[in-house]
Amino acid sequence: AQSVAQPEDQVNVAEGNPLTVKCTYSVSGNPYLFWYVQYPNRGLQFLLKYITGDNLVKGSYGFEAEFNKSQTSFHLKKPSALVSDSALYFCAVRDMGDSNYQLIWGAGTKLIIKP
């Protein structure tokens, strides 16, 4: 069965430090992987996606994510965190080989950046 796991409900990082938000997935075929961000009382916004090619994907607001096929992971990273990065982050996967080609969503990780 397809699934996405975000193992941390919350991640706390000091401003200026690097941050990582973890995501692992399970699909039978090749994955399309996405990260979205949700600021308080707002809708989700697209950050970045991996479809094929370079395993390191760069996205909006200085975020990047690394696709690791052997570890079935797609962790979100940023070299230097900002207080404004505090938000809820969602990982999502779509199985390219699945006829029901809808996104499977992780439960979300709350990122708190402290000044």
Added chain:
Amino acid sequence: NAGVTQTPKFQVLKTGQSMTLQCAQDMNHNSMYWYRQDPGMGLRLIYYSASEGTTDKGEVPNGYNVSRLNKREFSLRLESAAPSQTSVYFCASKQASGRVDTGELFFGEGSRLTVL
């Protein structure tokens, strides 16, 4: 550029009442979606419309109906609201093209529904 617009933003219903959530997008996208968001559960797909004139059930369709009124508008109806339908509802759209679709979703601001 408004993107995806949802109304209402907030609604309180009593058990058994009905209501319709409206969604409109101005990006000429062909696919539209209704999700619900509950704490610790991520997003769950209620219904979607791959193109104008078609609708399909998602993961949690029970208790809901949808109408794809035209290419721009996709409404979600609760015929007889239940407390279990208390949630935040999001409409989203995407320019999709079947199995090779790799596009990202554009979301509305959400509609917070409370059923007493």
